[in-house]
Amino acid sequence: MINAENIIQHECEATQKNKKKKHLSPKKHKQTDFFIADIFNNLTFQDDIASMEHPLFALKAGDIKTRKYEHNNFNITIAPNAEYGMATIHDKDIWIYCISKLMQAIYEEKEISRTVHFTIYDYLMTTNRGVSGQYYELAKTALERLAGTRITTNIETAKTREAHGFGLVDTWRVVEEKDGRMVRVSVTLPDWLYRSVTSNQVLTISPDYFRLRKPLDRRIYELARKHCGSQKEWKIGLELLLKKTGSSQKLKVFRWSIKSLVTTNELPDYNVTYDLENDIVIFTQKQKPTK
Known part of the structure; x- marks a missing residue:
């Protein structure tokens, strides 16, 4: 199985000759044309407050251990997918991208729903990933982990606290061309996360987060x-x-x-x-x- 963290780690090691620069990776895509500039300039990256506060995502790839976290009367149980493991914080980039697209649509006074549509190319570009075939496959595997990871929690969103379970993604769908290359993606977010977005329980984050x-x-x-x-x-x-x-x-x-x-x-x-x-x-x- 292709592992996102392993590929990223290998890239990191290859670019760590300068010891003073070991936490940030280089920018993979320079804004040299109008199309790329439009992607970057029109999207403000935003993350939901609840998942910024509580550790819903694994920090290690291949984590298959159910984890429990308790703090200030909040309880979280995170159960991984048996085949793909627990969703990682790098997989969370899909969440952040979807949240950012929804907030952009709200700002532009467009109709929104829990299902977010986007092109995989735009996602890879804006999150500082490569655009070769392996990165398309990594995105697909990330969607599998997000959908397979189950959260049971009483975290409060939009002033509502309820104990319930949900996947980090409800459903996802990929449209592929005849050559098998993924083109368009549809991701349906859990109601819990959608409620955070519609109640503006989000914070802007730096684009350098993805570096x-x-x-x-x-x-x-x-x-x-x-x-x-x-x-x-x-x-x-x-x-x-x-x-x-x-x-x-x-x-x-x-x-x-x-x-x-x-x-x-x-x-x-x-x-x-x-x-x-x-x-x-x-x-x-x-x-x-x-x-």
Whole structure:
């Protein structure tokens, strides 16, 4: 089975000659023509707040272990698909893309539904992926994992809390050409997620999120964006941050991961500092460059 994280990891290792740049991958697609520029400029990337707060997605490929997470009276059980494993945070890019398309349609006052239609090429381009055949197949496998991963939770969305189970994607459909190449995709989102979108329970995220190589970095960015937001800073104990990421790392290994982020300063939008004496991680907004 083609594994998205393995391919991404191999690409990362091949481009890590510059040790100062090891968290962000290069931009795969430069906006050199009007078509590409139109894709990038017209879509503001957005993520739903509930999944930014709670670890619904696996940080390792091939995870087949049912996980349980409890925090502040919220309970989550995540059960993977037996064949494809648990949906990963890289698979979540499909969620983010669909949310962003829906929010764009709402802004343009267009009619929306839980089913989102898009071309696979646009998705690959905007999420900083390659556009060769293997990436089309990876997207298809990601849809399988999203549909097969089952969530049982009492997370609140749109001021409604209910205990129920759902797949991360209800249904999906791919239209292929005669040569087998995927062209158009239709994804039906779970009602839980759709309710978050229609009630505007979403936050914008940086396009550079898709350039973050490591799944843990993506998860840390989500938490920083959710909690720091427009505030001057957000402080959190290292052990609590580890729990909120959903990572299975040992605390000492996680501490090293944070120190690496501090050293490179490559987390989009936020500076990361680590208070060794108090074992606290501090996120502060980066100053936007002046033109």
